[in-house]
Amino acid sequence: MGGYGLYVWGSFGICAVAMIIEPIVLNARNQKIRRQVKRQGGQW
Amino acid sequence: MSMVNWFKYASPASFYPLAGKLIPFFSAITAILLAVGLWISFFMAPTDFQQGEGYRIIFVHVPASWMSMFIYCVMAFWSALGFILNTRLSGMMTQALAPTGAMFAFLSLVTGSLWGKPMWGTWWVWDARLTSQLILFFLYLGFLALTSAIDDPRRRDKAGAILSLVGVVNIPIIYFSVIWWNTLHQGATVSMTKAPTMAHTMLMGMLIMALAFWGYTIAIVLKRVRCIILEREIASEWVKKNALE
Numbered sequence: 001m002g003g004y005g006l007y008v009w010g011s012f013g014i015c016a017v018a019m020i021i022e023p024i025v026l027n028a029r030n031q032k033i034r035r036q037v038k039r040q041g042g043q044w
Numbered sequence: 045m046s047m048v049n050w051f052k053y054a055s056p057a058s059f060y061p062l063a064g065k066l067i068p069f070f071s072a073i074t075a076i077l078l079a080v081g082l083w084i085s086f087f088m089a090p091t092d093f094q095q096g097e098g099y100r101i102i103f104v105h106v107p108a109s110w111m112s113m114f115i116y117c118v119m120a121f122w123s124a125l126g127f128i129l130n131t132r133l134s135g136m137m138t139q140a141l142a143p144t145g146a147m148f149a150f151l152s153l154v155t156g157s158l159w160g161k162p163m164w165g166t167w168w169v170w171d172a173r174l175t176s177q178l179i180l181f182f183l184y185l186g187f188l189a190l191t192s193a194i195d196d197p198r199r200r201d202k203a204g205a206i207l208s209l210v211g212v213v214n215i216p217i218i219y220f221s222v223i224w225w226n227t228l229h230q231g232a233t234v235s236m237t238k239a240p241t242m243a244h245t246m247l248m249g250m251l252i253m254a255l256a257f258w259g260y261t262i263a264i265v266l267k268r269v270r271c272i273i274l275e276r277e278i279a280s281e282w283v284k285k286n287a288l289e
Contacts, residue, residue: 003097003162004098010158015108015151015155018150022144034274037283040279
C-alpha cells in the first residue's frame with residue numbers, strides 16, 4: 001500500500017467491523033423479541 | 045392495470061411480512077455489489093498520481109459519508125410523512141434508520157481522519173466540512189438519546205420527528221460547506237453539473253461501493269423495523285397469530 005497500509009486497512013477494517021457487528025446485534029434483538037412473542041403466544 | 049396500494053403498507057401488520065420478503069433480496073444484491081466494489085477498489089483502480097495508494101480510502105469514506113447524509117434526509121422524509129398522514133409506521137421507520145445513520149456518520153469521521161493524517165498531516169481540523177459532519181453525528185446521537193428517553197411511543201415518534209425535521213437543515217450545510225467556506229477538505233468529487241474529476245475506474249468503484257452501502261442500509265433497516273414493529277405491537281392480535289409464521 002505504498003506506506004499507507006495502516007490508514008487504508010484501518011479504514012476498510014473499521015467499516016468491515018461495524019458492518020459485521022451491526023447485523024449480529026440486530027439478530028440478537030430479533031431473537032429476543034421473537035422469544036417474547038412465542039412465550040406470549042403460549043399463554044394466550 | 046395493477047396499482048400498488050401504498051396505504052395498505054402503511055399499516056405495520058402488512059408491512060411486516062413485506063419487509064421480511066425484501067430482506068434476502070437486498071442482502072444478496074449487497075453481497076454481489078460488495079464483492080465487485082472491493083475487487084475494483086483493490087485490483088482494478090489505478091494508483092493515484094498524487095496520493096499513491098492512500099486515496100483508496102475514498103472507496104469507503106465517500107459511500108459512508110453519502111449514506112450518513114442520505115439516511116438523515118430519509119428520516120426527515122418519514123417524519124414529515126408522519127406529521128401529514130399520521131401513520132404509525134413513519135415513527136418506526138425513522139427510529140429504524142437512526143442507528144445505521146449514526147454508524148455511517150461515525151465511519152465517515154473515522155475514515156476521514158485516517159485519510160487526513162497522511163494527506164494533510166493532521167487527524168482533525170475544525171473546518172466547515174469536518175465540523176458540520178461532526179454535528180450530524182451529534183444530531184444522530186441526540187435523536188437516539190431523545191427517543192430512548194421517552195416511553196410513550198406516540199410522544200417518542202413526535203419528538204423524534206421534530207428533531208429530525210429541524211436537524212435536516214444541517215445537510216445542505218455539510219454538502220455546500222466546501223463551496224461556502226475555505227476548507228481543507230477537497231471539493232465535490234462527483235457533481236450534477238460537471239464531469240467527474242476522477243479516473244473512470246475509480247469513479248465506477250466508488251459508485252458500486254456506494255450502491256453496496258445502500259443495499260446494506262435497506263436490508264438492515266428493514267430488519268430493524270421488523271424488530272421495532274414486534275416490540276411495539278406485541279400485544280396485538282396479528283402478532284399473536286401471524287408474526288412468527
